[in-house]
Amino acid sequence: MSITIDGKECTFQPGQTVYEVARENGIYIPVLCHQEQLKPVGACRVCVVEVEKARSLIASCAMPAEKGMVVWTNTDRVKTSRRLSVELLMTQGHHNCITCESSGDCVLQNLGYSLGVEHPRFPEPTEIKAIEDGNEMIARDMNKCVLCGLCVRACNEIQVNQVLDFSGRGPTASVGPAFGVLYENSECVFCGECVRVCPVGALFEKQGRFQGRAGDLEKVRTTCVYCGVGCQMDLNIKDGRIVKVTTPRSDAPPPNGGSLCIKGRFGYDFIDHPDRLTSPMIRVDGELREASWDEAVAYVADKLTKIRTKHGSDAIAGLASARCTNEENYLFQKFFRAVIGTNNIDHCARL
Amino acid sequence: MTNSIADIEEADCFLITGTNTTENHPVIATFVKRAVTQRGAKLILADPRNIDLARFATVWLRQKPGTDIAWINGMMHVIIEEGLADEAFISERTENFDAVKDVVKKYTPEYVETITGIPAEDLRKAARLYGQADAAAILYAMGITQHITGTDNVKSCANLAMITGNIGRPGTGVNPLRGQNNVQGACDMGCLPGTLPAYKKVTEAAERKICEEVWGVALPDKPGLTIPKIMEGARKGTVKALYVMGENPLMSDPDITHVEDALSKLDLLVVQDIFLNETAEFAHVVLPTAAWAEKEGTFTNTERRVQRIRKAVDAPGQALTDWDIIARIANRLGADWNYAEAREIMDEINKTTPSYGGITYDRIEKIGLQWPCLNPEHPGSPILHSVAFTRGKGLFSPCEHIPPAEEPDATYPFILTTGRILYQYHTATMSRRSRGLTSRTPEVFVEMNPADAQRLDISQGEKLKISSRRGSIEVFAEVNDRCDEGVVFIPFHFSEAAVNRITNPVFDPVANIPEYKVCAVNIEKAA
Ligand code: SF4
Ligand code: SF4
Ligand code: SF4
Numbered sequence: 001m002s003i004t005i006d007g008k009e010c011t012f013q014p015g016q017t018v019y020e021v022a023r024e025n026g027i028y029i030p031v032l033c034h035q036e037q038l039k040p041v042g043a044c045r046v047c048v049v050e051v052e053k054a055r056s057l058i059a060s061c062a063m064p065a066e067k068g069m070v071v072w073t074n075t076d077r078v079k080t081s082r083r084l085s086v087e088l089l090m091t092q093g094h095h096n097c098i099t100c101e102s103s104g105d106c107v108l109q110n111l112g113y114s115l116g117v118e119h120p121r122f123p124e125p126t127e128i129k130a131i132e133d134g135n136e137m138i139a140r141d142m143n144k145c146v147l148c149g150l151c152v153r154a155c156n157e158i159q160v161n162q163v164l165d166f167s168g169r170g171p172t173a174s175v176g177p178a179f180g181v182l183y184e185n186s187e188c189v190f191c192g193e194c195v196r197v198c199p200v201g202a203l204f205e206k207q208g209r210f211q212g213r214a215g216d217l218e219k220v221r222t223t224c225v226y227c228g229v230g231c232q233m234d235l236n237i238k239d240g241r242i243v244k245v246t247t248p249r250s251d252a253p254p255p256n257g258g259s260l261c262i263k264g265r266f267g268y269d270f271i272d273h274p275d276r277l278t279s280p281m282i283r284v285d286g287e288l289r290e291a292s293w294d295e296a297v298a299y300v301a302d303k304l305t306k307i308r309t310k311h312g313s314d315a316i317a318g319l320a321s322a323r324c325t326n327e328e329n330y331l332f333q334k335f336f337r338a339v340i341g342t343n344n345i346d347h348c349a350r351l
Numbered sequence: 352m353t354n355s356i357a358d359i360e361e362a363d364c365f366l367i368t369g370t371n372t373t374e375n376h377p378v379i380a381t382f383v384k385r386a387v388t389q390r391g392a393k394l395i396l397a398d399p400r401n402i403d404l405a406r407f408a409t410v411w412l413r414q415k416p417g418t419d420i421a422w423i424n425g426m427m428h429v430i431i432e433e434g435l436a437d438e439a440f441i442s443e444r445t446e447n448f449d450a451v452k453d454v455v456k457k458y459t460p461e462y463v464e465t466i467t468g469i470p471a472e473d474l475r476k477a478a479r480l481y482g483q484a485d486a487a488a489i490l491y492a493m494g495i496t497q498h499i500t501g502t503d504n505v506k507s508c509a510n511l512a513m514i515t516g517n518i519g520r521p522g523t524g525v526n527p528l529r530g531q532n533n534v535q536g537a538c539d540m541g542c543l544p545g546t547l548p549a550y551k552k553v554t555e556a557a558e559r560k561i562c563e564e565v566w567g568v569a570l571p572d573k574p575g576l577t578i579p580k581i582m583e584g585a586r587k588g589t590v591k592a593l594y595v596m597g598e599n600p601l602m603s604d605p606d607i608t609h610v611e612d613a614l615s616k617l618d619l620l621v622v623q624d625i626f627l628n629e630t631a632e633f634a635h636v637v638l639p640t641a642a643w644a645e646k647e648g649t650f651t652n653t654e655r656r657v658q659r660i661r662k663a664v665d666a667p668g669q670a671l672t673d674w675d676i677i678a679r680i681a682n683r684l685g686a687d688w689n690y691a692e693a694r695e696i697m698d699e700i701n702k703t704t705p706s707y708g709g710i711t712y713d714r715i716e717k718i719g720l721q722w723p724c725l726n727p728e729h730p731g732s733p734i735l736h737s738v739a740f741t742r743g744k745g746l747f748s749p750c751e752h753i754p755p756a757e758e759p760d761a762t763y764p765f766i767l768t769t770g771r772i773l774y775q776y777h778t779a780t781m782s783r784r785s786r787g788l789t790s791r792t793p794e795v796f797v798e799m800n801p802a803d804a805q806r807l808d809i810s811q812g813e814k815l816k817i818s819s820r821r822g823s824i825e826v827f828a829e830v831n832d833r834c835d836e837g838v839v840f841i842p843f844h845f846s847e848a849a850v851n852r853i854t855n856p857v858f859d860p861v862a863n864i865p866e867y868k869v870c871a872v873n874i875e876k877a878a
Pocket of ligand 3: 224226227228229230231256259260261262263264265376377379
């Protein structure tokens, strides 16, 4: 089965939306309130397209492809409508890009830029809301919320944490935990899925604030250091420091597909804690004193040699680590077996 | 895990037991919660505590701690009685079924109720849900293994999966959730006293051969000591030196007071870590290491997926990677190791560890591979045992209920069970140094039922003394309905009230796992 998009014949599988078919065929349709993994709602109307024989423009993210459909994604009518939608979104709140954490990685900013919306036709609301940054992890700037509902759907459909919802209508509409309480006073478990999906700068990592944004940050893909799920994540680095942890909004790899929990997303900062050990130490007269690597290595090697000579290899034992890498654990057991000559190696798998 | 994380979402029915998944494997819990709420999958939860997953459960079996074999046998009893067993699977793929059939005969739901406290009708319902599902997955964690019957508990889960043919297909399997980032890899790499890389037995000459050839030495053939035996050896003076890399036995091992005694007797204690942990208080030498974001390497997750970690920032001061330190000491002792980077160690792992034979950094650059992955063309193994079990036929192992080593009595009337909470991790050397995690972490607490609290006139937040035959600790009361009457829970993350001062140092005889999930304690107001 196929449909025609911008004159190109595109085959599709039943159940696919027009947006998905276009994307698969390399035809760009902008979206704001839609993301893979989440049910489309067609609310922001940024993804509208013209379908021949249909009277009004249609939200492509929520429209199932039907055999023989003829779709145009970039007509004047589409562009005018899209522009109007973006102008409305931009003036729903205050979008101060200068200090926004999402600048450079913001769906609304990209839309406004690509459509050349210099000055939206509509006035901004007069009220400016205070930024909520009372907890150590997730901060909110509701001046920038475009009510796309992605955070609500992510919290309910992906994480099934059932914390976020819409409340109010029209100008008083908002998203957040029930009864308008702050995140830290709600049932929120700080998985950060809502931050991941927010297309604008309304939800952001508090500790990363003013520490660097798209363009300044280098992303290094790694595996979470906490539990055995092995979630994939990106460490965002600036000036040799981890500024925040993020996951991609789309095309995220297994096993976690972009989801994390509080430990993975917000538990990284132990790494630059002042308690980190920075020098080898040897105990002298009951106290640990700093030593050089040469001294420490010699000390350990000499003691091990003496103990082995006097009491045999099996008087030496090692505890490997469920926290270290495969390469390190491999070398550790090789050291005990091949160099010391004992099988006295264990680790806390059972604990 | 026999199966993959992604395919558990395909199960029609989950049996989840001994894992507080939403707190300890939160992202796996999202797969389960989605399957239940969006696809109508059924969830059988067997857990003594009213954990968050109970909200999603189709049926919740609240067993008394330490009675798992009984209820699992009971489920098999019902499955056989009601003709829900998968006869074809049993006859083609397994052996010794009759022995299990005989044993479970007496485990009627009514008999099981007397042991476990699970209402007979609930057990029947659970057995039917599991037995009738097209694809049913068992997920478990330390709540199954940390018992003196841990090995039999695991075998019982396997019996249940085999009796219904729930193995080797998407959405099925017996899936232990590994608690730590690389506990799977540490086992795979041979950091166990009886096995070399890829679980080759140290006692078998033929199995030692690959390593002996690649390493160019003859290897010891006597199995080594497990952690509890190492500690015992240290206490008795037969173990003189202990080298601890990235572990904190002083917090994680049972009966800490004895561990302190053991460590203080050593001639050499080397502690290699990123922080000065509790164990380091006894160290003769402390070696600073690079943390995970400061080095290259791989971790193997709970679904056997080998994934990269990458260096993103520099290690502080003079800290070195663990492998570099080991190599320096080895070379000082006369070895001639010349690894320039972690990748070269993986090249050697490819040669010595058949299940990792085809896992190279190039292949896992974007997405990790699941072992067994035997050669560079092998696609990896998302599901184990799809055609045959490792040993050929799946072996049914009959198990009988054995009560926990310590049961409540007049002096110690409560059952204590231990575990983790969402906001902390293991012995908390890392997580308690994270601002976000610490901000969400309560003070060390004991979870207890309102009825017990009322009886002892204990109010919320009150400071309590919890004692066992081993010692006592002080914690704050957290009165809620998570624990049943007579049962209390304390997380083990807190060094100021290390719960392993009071846990019972008795072990599963095969796996040597301590019985952290059941011991008897008394509760009184702190002076
Ligand atoms: S952090 Fe997670 S639980 Fe909290 S509101 Fe966001 S999605 Fe929901
Ligand atoms: S907070 Fe972000 S994700 Fe949530 S509705 Fe507002 S703009 Fe959308
Ligand atoms: S992010 Fe959470 S669930 Fe994922 S590996 Fe880390 S600790 Fe586990």
